[in-house]
Amino acid sequence: MTTVNIFEAKSSLSRLVAAVETGREAEIVIARNGRPVARLVPIAPAPDAAKRLGLLAGRYPSMTLEEFDADNERIAALFEGEPE
Template identity: 35%
Template sequence: MNWISVDEIKGGFLGYIQRVEAGETIVILRGGKPVAEIKPTVKAPDASRPFGLCAGEFIVPDDFDEPLPENILSEFEGK
């Protein structure tokens, strides 16, 4: 992790961004105190999940969207 001042980053922002792209984490200081951190983002997986990945592993019950029974509702409400 590298510590640099606001003035330093102003003078060479593109160079610091390239260093971050290479994997470095940079902490920016103002008045000797850290104010921000620039670090590489977590790379998202390249492949998307296939549609129907868990097909057949569970079944949605027919009453899924029916109102909850009164006893359960009262428990949620703390009665």
């Protein structure tokens, strides 16, 4: 963890941001009169949506489309308020 004073941070902000962005520094603390007042840290990358696909693979039994759709009429009747 690097600590820089606020004057240095103002005059070399691009260099400090690049250091955090590239991972050379995990965080940079900015201090005023020797007291820490702010932290410069990288923003966590957004989770890759493509990695979520198949998250539950193998947890449920496989079924055919006909088996999956077998209860459609019964479910529709329940939504329409008809007794089972």
